[in-house]
Amino acid sequence: MKKTLTVRDIVIAGVLGAVAILLGVTRLGYIPVPTAAGNATIMHIPAIIGGIMQGPIVGLIVGAIFGISSFLNATVPLFKDPMVAILPRLFIGVVAWLVYVGIRRKSEYLAVGAAAFIGTLTNTVLVLTMAVVRNYMTAGVAWTVGLTNGIPEAIVGTIVTLAVVLAWKQLGKSQKSKISKDL
């Protein structure tokens, strides 16, 4: 593991954090699903992309930014609880990175897709577990929400992440700063 964050790590984490905040405040990050939790979300995608692109620390930081912004913007009591809003979100990017690194050698496409899918499920499962632990839901309600929200979330998350990461890898060849490598 690297000892310090590079300029690239800092900037990518900041920019993806901005996207996560923006998706939250414009409500664009919510997919309306008629369940108890109200909405499925795609706001965790920046955390996954951060994890895939720049490693676990950036994933963790973007997850923390997403968690704090969802805590501050929450309109549901469930997410006004820091234990539900912030803590589970720290793991999204880290898990996505682990999955990505594990599968990368076999196939880049498969690795990105699997990382997005499992990263999303991490969010769903951990948030719902905390919701049950902190007595906002019963286990039965949590299962229903998990199935009705989690699966569409995972599918949308996979599509968006694949599109973004693969486009970025193409773009990266021509546009990336070349100074980074020398520093």
Next chain:
Amino acid sequence: MSNEFEISRNITIGQYVPTGSFIHRLDPRIKLLSFVVLVLAIALNTSYLGNAVGLVLSLFLFWASKIPISYGLSGVKPAIPFIIILALLQLLFQGQLFSGGTVYVDYGFILITSESIRLVIVSAVRFIEIIFLSSVLTLSTSTTEMTHSIQSLLSPLKKIHFPVHEISLITTISIRFVPTFAIEMEKMMKAQASRGADFGTGGWWRIIQRTKEMFPIIIPLFNIALSRAEDLILAMESRCYTPGGDRTSYSVYKAAGKDYLILVVGLLFAVLLLFYPFPF
């Protein structure tokens, strides 16, 4: 229709109400620290009286900071339907988990006890308290003050090589870029709409259609974000920005006696909420 495209106008991030009150002039580090301690204490308190104390405290803070209470209420207003739905669900389906106390209704799977009623009322009140507290904090502290104070509070962690300065720089970049991306997103929505895409016209039950409508916005948004990031990386590297280097700050905070006094009061409230055995 037109207001669907006005994203940048509706973003209230970094909203700041300058009233110059006592609370505004406090050391932002002390404010942030007291806020964290109080929110944790409120989140863990489950008694009626304890939450009443918290509610009175948060209303008092609004008065002390001279911020109109309407700012706090505007945060609560959109949440009311959610609070009611959640309260009903908790009331009807969670009796089995909290079967302690007096049983009021026991009909099939519906079991309402004094404990489950307590859960419903306490979680609604707790929510309002936290909204009030966080509005006082963000309305009385500018974003610059906030990031500086985070950096200063975390600075002891430098000893264990925790990247404090980097984290606060990341926060600053995030907050700085939100309005920029909002403007970019407006442009994109207009561009897509002029080509015949529609947003938000399908009914809410057509989930797949609503989701598909988002792709032409979300994916370019990420790409714009990442290419802006490349520009910023190049700009910072060409100015020889070195992560982990020592640097000094333009503004230095000095906590005075009154700041420590406030911190002690905040801690006392937190201890009271956490450990005092409230009678009900």
